Amino acid sequence: MEPAQKISRVLIAALRGGSGKTVVSIGLISALARQGYIVAPFKKGPDYIDAGWLALAAGRTCHNLDPFLFSDVCVKASFSRHSADADLSVIEGNRGLYDGLDAQGTTSTASLAKLLNTPVILCVDCTKTTRTMAAIILGCLHFDPMVNICGVILNRVAGARHERILRSSIESRCNVPVFGAIPKLPGQDFPERHMGLIPTPEHALAAGAVEAVANAVSSNVDLDRVVETARKAAENPFASESGSNARQQARAPISLSAGDQGETDALCDKNHVRIGVIRDSAFQFYYPENLAALDALGAEIVNLSPLSDSGLHDVHGLYIGGGFPETHAFQLAQNIAFRNAVKAAADCGLPIYAECGGLMYLGQSLVLEGETYPMTGVFPLVFGFSSGRPQGHGYTIADVDGPNLYFPEGTRIRGHEFHYSRVLEFTGRESDMVFCMEKGRGIVNKRDGLCYKNVLATYTHIHCLGMPGWAPAFIKAARNYQHQAQK
Incomplete structure (x- = not known):
């Protein structure tokens, strides 16, 4: 059997939809690409609009990973195939980390993280909250210990004092590092319509919007720690099928x-x-x-x-x-x-x-x-x-x-x-x-x-x-x- 394919990878998750996870993922991917990394972008679930923005940020096609639409073997094979020529892969989850089709969390972002044995960076909307956010993150850590939450990105932070209380509360109580704190960003960069973000083909200033959020992420997130987390994951194959059988399927x-x-x-x-x-x-x-x-x-x-x-x-x-x-x-x-x-x-x-x-x-x-x-x-x-x-x-x-x-x-x-x-x-x-x-x-x-x-x-x-x-x-x-x- 061929040796398991090593893929540097992270998954960006959130507590709910509308938390700014997509914008943070766009900025993170673009910021890493500007540093010279070849980033393979992925979107969990059925989505066209977010995938278009992630593709624009990475400068390459974004592929969907959907455990409902196709089998686990196909999810693994597609991820393996489209990660093969990249330095690292970034998956954006959907909805809340544990939200799925039923009470068991079927097809949730957490289930995808476990399927691909991928570390999770939790992007949390900190609007009007401080220590309570630590309690919520602690709950996420204990809800399913098999989900590897490796870090947190604070989003929509109101200022230095707000960040200081959040960071101290989370790192002392949850024993998980805070990778960065992003302030509230101007809404006009990523305008929304009834189905979510305006698609990139209709947004005349899409490239400028990506650059703006990449600047925000570069200035406020420790990109080296993100890369280190992704590289550590590469030492852990995401599936037993990552040998010859899955590699053959991935090439097809x-x-x-x-x-x-x-x-x-x-x-x-x-x-x-x-x-x-x-x-x-x-x-x-x-x-x-x-x-x-x-x-x-x-x-x-x-x-x-x-x-x-x-x-x-x-x-x-x-x-x-x-x-x-x-x-x-x-x-x-x-x-x-x-x-x-x-x-x-x-x-x-x-x-x-x-x-x-x-x-x-x-x-x-x-x-x-x-x-x-x-x-x-x-x-x-x-x-x-x-x-x-x-x-x-x-x-x-x-x-x-x-x-x-x-x-x-x-x-x-x-x-x-x-x-x-x-x-x-x-x-x-x-x-x-x-x-x-x-x-x-x-x-x-x-x-x-x-x-x-x-x-x-x-x-x-x-x-x-x-x-x-x-x-x-x-x-x-x-x-x-x-x-x-x-x-």
Whole structure:
């Protein structure tokens, strides 16, 4: 067996969501990168926006680690693979350290820390508290002794006196070091919207915001102690599978769930199939592994924008991810040529796979503040929007109970949904929806996965590490379309 891979690593956790953990993680990663370290960024859980900011800070792609969406073996293999060429890896957790799906903390940040045997640095919001914070941290230390909390970063500290009391209380009572104390930062550097931080493609001053928080972290956090903590972790392999079996899985860009080698070779033939990916400030939510899986099977990725392009550029398949069509509704409606091109292609049998914002774009219209904005009209759906509370939020489980090109009937899909849009009107047939939701909301009446010819659109986002058959099925459908078009 090969020797275990050594990975210098730390995980940044918090007591709750909204504590400033993401901003601190961004600053920490950027500050370390400025010192010359190659930092591999990771985000725990299903998230696109935070991952985009972490990627910008590191100067390289951020990958998600999600024990709900894919198996523990895949989590370990992905982490190993994407850490291989880095000096250290930084994982940002989500929500509170011990918050999970149930009372046992299933899929919590703590469970990921244990799975990867990674030391935790706890980022705590110190607003309007002093000694009580020591009591809370002491509780975290004793709640699960298997979670290795190695240090604390104080966040939103009011001043020198505030820091002094906090630091003294925590280090004397908890026997855990304080790595730094970050003052309250100007909110305008990281403005928020209904789904969290403004995504980097929409934030004109994103690079400057990252630089500002990197300066704050560099000035107030002992980066050498963070690096020392990460390097000590490298001496402890994160899993028994870190030998040859996991290393082999980690090197594989995708995992095919069906088909023999001959079928795989056929998918990867030299006559590249062209997959259009709608990617701009309106549609930006894609897991990098999903695009890499299509590429690995021989697809030529063609980036498209319904904000500026007039057509589909002779693609053989179209992938429309999530995003914010509601903030770009006017521009999307104005580009009539692109809307008509998508509708005509769908009518002609172009394979189209759409998630969340992509589903909205394939509807009849989007109604915002009394104004109606026409979309492509592929599906007889009218969407509205609620900025007050999410209409669907969390993990999903769906059973495929109808025919479609992308998932065999009987498949159980694990995904997630997060949207503020809602269906105002649906004049189609529920029988055209091929997902039965066990967990999650879906489109209407616990149904999701709306089909029309070779189009499948859903509120549920999937990750190809958990649904390895998706990419081969998409490529196969696109290849068939390509062959028919050539006749």
